[in-house]
Amino acid sequence: MIGSYLLARRAVLVAAAIAVALLPVLFSTYVTSAIALPTLWVGLCAASLTFLASYGGMVSLAQTGLFGVAGLLTATLSVEAGLDPWLAALIGVLAATGVGLLFGALASSSTGTYFLMITLALAEISYYLFSAVPAFGLHEGINGVFPPRVLGDPVLHPTTIYYFILALCAAVYLFLRYLVRTPFGIALQGVRDDPLRMTALGYNVRMHRTIAFAIGAAIAGVAGVLSAWTNTRISADSISLNVTISVLEAAVIGGLFRLEGAWVGAFALTILSIYGPAFSDRYATGIGAIFLAIVLLSPGGLVGLAAAVDGRLRGLLASRAVPDAMGPSPSPPAAGG
Amino acid sequence: MAEPIIRLRNLSKSFAGVHAVQSVDLEVAPGERRAVLGPNGAGKTTLFNLIAGAELPSGGSVELFGRDVTYLPAWRRTRLGLARTFQTSRVLAGLSVEDNLYLAALGAVGGHLRLVRNGRDRELRERARRTAERVALADRLGAPARDLSHGEQRQLEVGLAVAAEPRLMLLDEPAAGLSRAERQLLTQLLLSFERSLTLVIIEHDMDVALTVAERVTIMHYGKIVVEGTPAEIRADQRVHDIYLGRTNAA
């Protein structure tokens, strides 16, 4: 029993991995450009939030503001000033990191909901600033923000950029997984658990939080650049609080305490917002209801839910397997599960 | 006499008009085992907070290791060789026992922002595991601190101070909430510390406090009332009166 369950489980995971790896080949251009690309960059932005929330204890609503700083600068520099897109992107991400340092320094003395409020205020102030300053051209939006030529056309030929972004997401994911096992990352988790204790252990807690926030800002900045590239435009709507809430929804629905949840949530959200309208005009209410249900019933999100169901199933099947436990013992859980 | 490890001069702290610590002068010599006793509200924990830098004093000065640290943030004092425990266990709930102790060891030496692991981490991990053995947590290394029992959390709390290999350790009611057997283990641990370490302990359990301490300071209403050896303290009528509530004049 349990053996076949584990086999099926592994088969699903492998199938999912193959689907992700060969997505542009297996699915249409539309699926790649309209579903896969948004999933990847929304997931990346959500991952920056999940990283801050799960390892730093900071639930930030400023991620789209920082995302906007990078996206806007990239768009303005490459479209208006004719800069090389790579260079424009680099400057954009560095600027987002710098603003992240500033925001982090301002917000890092607060925790919990006060931190949430302060980051919300900072994000909204950035939004109004960007909308008001004509130089950013946000009012009408900046069109024709194309990615570097080598990545191809994101709408008509999204294969190259898909693999580029997929690789980038994988790199960020692996980097964050690595980061949380470094001295910096372990100390960050200590700061999350008890700032006062960490101070007593010799750590400069505010600096630690600020730097972590800047790392989150850099990742959000990358997501902002990718958003501008894949949409070939950026506008005020791209950085409004609605987007902030979407990113929060993705992170929470996927699972606020697991990095991979960010992409799971982004996928769920993208599917819902593309196919939802076909079922009902009120699909946003549906998303809100799912969000509410997750917060109330399964704080671990979809990933947490899946892990719980998996654990329960395995427990159930293993206990059924007890009578014939004389035979070979059940195989250990699938690697990477 | 050698330069004292702690020297407090005229140290005061008041919160909204309440004088928690009033004009305290205190010296602790290197290697000493000192107990700070007194009834509730005597100002013992506030005194610890002032020494460790968790609170800023309203007046007076704090010297540690011969250096004025009155306005030095808490985390810098730790780097000088100070370690403390809290009355309420403040272990890092989401991290394993080993990571807790590793962070304590790392905190005292620096390199907190390092993004690579190196040979130093191996040493620090080694030190973390040694500490775990000393505080009887060697078989719980991988367990998240939140899964520990209360007694084990108290052991880890002391372990966090031990792993930093400090020159001065402040222990705030380390025996609080421990069973009798656990208290004996704790006493043994405290007695096993080397003389290069100076120990200051707040403890209501006299079995622990009087076994460990060589000198006792009695606080009452934010002031130091008596100081002496345990025998002198036991013989002191004022102490007896304070504990039985016979003197209430502030």
Place this chain on the structure above:
Amino acid sequence: MPPEEILAIRDLQAFYGGAHVLHGLTASIQSGATAVLGRNGMGKTTLCRALMGITPPRTQGSVRFGEAELIGSPPHRICRAGIGYVPQGRRLFRSLTTDEHLRMIDRGLSKRGRWTIDSVYELFPALAERRHVSGVLLSGGEQQMLAIGRALLTNPRLLIMDEPSEGLAPTVVERVVETCRTLLAEGISLLLVEQNLGVATALADRILIMLTGEVALETTAEALLADEAVQRRYLGVERATAG
């Protein structure tokens, strides 16, 4: 009036998170005055909070107050059942004046018995003079009077007092003791948690001594006063085990 059981505590356990503070405490509290003595950290305040239904601690076991089971009830029900609480450190409200501390008490409670705002001011004339002063600006003695006064306004049958003598000058302690005698004469029962041996023995004949979350000794005031060794062992600077 012959003493009767007013509070039956059976196997009371209390936990703060994982810390087990009260270890199956069992005691029968009679009407009249009872004192609970013990050093710091032995669980006296936890006992008060547990009886009053304040969380934390988390509690298990049973406490019967007449017909009512207190464990599991929220504090306002316990108060309405007839238990008044004078907490350690007074815990006055820093945003309220003296008068407001008394006026905030529910009319239903202040009308159910002998204690009204006027009679509280009669008992403590000093408070009447300072009725418009913020509660936290009162002197220590006045603060204690106010803490007692607001508890009396709920017209309790039993008053739980947690270290009422703490931080007070001897003359003021004397007045607190007198006040308690008045209340006893009015028929209110007292559960007095103290570190002050003098206050405890002056008011209560029945004494419970707590050691690490349990009642270590039940004795009388007379016996305790006569035995200096017991005093030192449980209350003073002396080891409790090694002797």
Place this chain on the structure above:
Amino acid sequence: MASSDGQGNGGRAGATPDRLPAPFPSLAARLVGGGRTGTLVGLALLAIGASWVLYQVLQNGLGDTGNVPNFLIITLNALSLAGLFFLAASGLTLIFGLMKVVNMAHGSLYLLGGYVAWALTTAGVNWWLAVAVATLSAGVVGLLMEQAFLRWNLGQDLRQALITIAVSVILADQMLNYFGGTAQTITPPGELGASIGLGVYGLAYPTFRIFVIGAAVVVGGLLWLWIQRTRFGMIIRAGIDDGPMTSALGVNVPVVFAAAFFVGSCLAGLGGVFGGTVLALAPGQDISFLTSSIVVVIIGGMGSLGGTAVGALLLAFVEAYSQVYLPSGYAPYSMVVTFILVAAVLALKPTGLFGRAS
């Protein structure tokens, strides 16, 4: 909580209070020494701003052709905006002060109040009656949310914030459904719809905006009286100071919480009616007013009514003046001034001007 709370009781009833901001004085606070120096720096910034505005106003003299008439209008605009901010933020701060809940659906209740009043007045209902119904419906929706979701999660402040965000998403979509996506404005009643002469420079000003300023003052005064003079207000203050002790004096604290949540939500709805008359009602206004309210309480300090008033005034004046009096060409950067205001408060006093560390 009181420092004497359960001291020395073994276990976790510790005397080491959980005060995060206090042990970590901000860098800026340390640089300028915090306390009095911080206040001086703040006042100096304010003085510089005020003198710049005064210079701009007075440079062309006091006559009809000078800048003074315009200044008067802008100042009245700022005051009416402050009134709106205060109405919206006072409910938020009341709820936070008592329950430590940051109600992220506060902006939705604001918008809901506005839309209900708009729908009623459009259907011909008397404006005053519509105000009352709109205020109460926002209150009822807030109360339902509190009873259904928040009551069970006391003390889990992050979870509560996420719950209220989810509710705000649902409410926003439902309002879009019922009231459409185009901007709507509530028509004020005839007696308030006209303009009133100011008696100087031949200026006239919309009566309704004056009414908003008056209403904010009246509501603020009533709230103050309610909190300072009534028994319920005393209980609320006691509950903010020490909830468990309040409960031990026979007060059913959850009921008090529910009542306060109702009143706070009503205030949001009332703000929405005024906002919908002075400005407009449209999707997005919920978020916009939530943010303004949050900025107001970040500046003024959570849980303080006076702080909310000061925060509302500061924010409104900074927004109104910076749009006009920044050097020419820099008007679009007016948000930078708001940012400086928020940043200065956070750097010098992280708990807000009148906030107290819990």
